[in-house]
Amino acid sequence: xxxxxxxxxxxxxxxxxxxxVVLGDVQSALDLMATVQxxxxxxxxxxxxxxxxxxxxxxxxxxxxxxxQKFVNYRVKVAIVGDFSVYASRSLQDFIYECNSGNDVFxxxxxxxxxxxxxx
Numbered sequence: 283x284x285x286x287x288x289x290x291x292x293x294x295x296x297x298x299x300x301x302x303v304v305l306g307d308v309q310s311a312l313d314l315m316a317t318v319q320x321x322x323x324x325x326x327x328x329x330x331x332x333x334x335x336x337x338x339x340x341x342x343x344x345x346x347x348x349x350x351q352k353f354v355n356y357r358v359k360v361a362i363v364g365d366f367s368v369y370a371s372r373s374l375q376d377f378i379y380e381c382n383s384g385n386d387v388f389x390x391x392x393x394x395x396x397x398x399x400x401x402x
Contacts, residue, residue, distance in 0.1 A: 283333075287322045289399040296322040299330050305334040311349040315358050325357060330361060331364025339366075341373050353379040354386050361388040361396035 284299040291316045298304070305311055316323055337343045353360045366378055366389055381387040391395045 285318060286322050286350070287324065290397065292401055294322055295326045295328060295397055295400050296324040296353055297328040298333060300333060301394040303324050304331075304333040304337050304347060305329070305338065307345070308348050308352055315356055316351070324385065326359045326400045327353075327402065328361050328363060328393055330393075331362055331366070334362065339369055339371075339374060341371065341377060346377065350381070350387050354382075359386050359400055361390055361400055363390055363393050363396050365391065 283298060283304050285297070286297040288295045288297055298314070298361065299319065306313060310320060314327075318327055335345070338345045338349065341347070352359070366374075369375070378389040381389055388399050389401070
């Protein structure tokens with residue numbers, strides 16, 4: 283896992299990338315938030331979709347809701363970057379739409395769009 287800091291007008295945004303799955307359960311989300319806070323001093327994260335376990339995108343597992351609720355509870359804004367059109371689930375598309383309508387969790391196609399959204 284690699285954490286890159288991006289300085290913006292609102293503070294530091296941490297861009298987390300890597301080749302392995304980092305978020306597979308609630309505890310790993312808590313660990314990631316602590317690591318990013320310690321290493322980057324940031325409460326805003328950009329996560330690449332590849333870092334999330336595939337179960338995250340199956341809403342029946344409740345993994346997405348449980349993990350994202352931790353981010354909201356700890357006041358950490360997160361943008362997940364990737365192509366989400368590959369998922370046929372209507373409920374997942376609705377979930378993504380609702381997240382994008384809020385202020386804390388976003389699903390966006392590019393890293394640049396994620397940084398811009400978290401900079402507001």
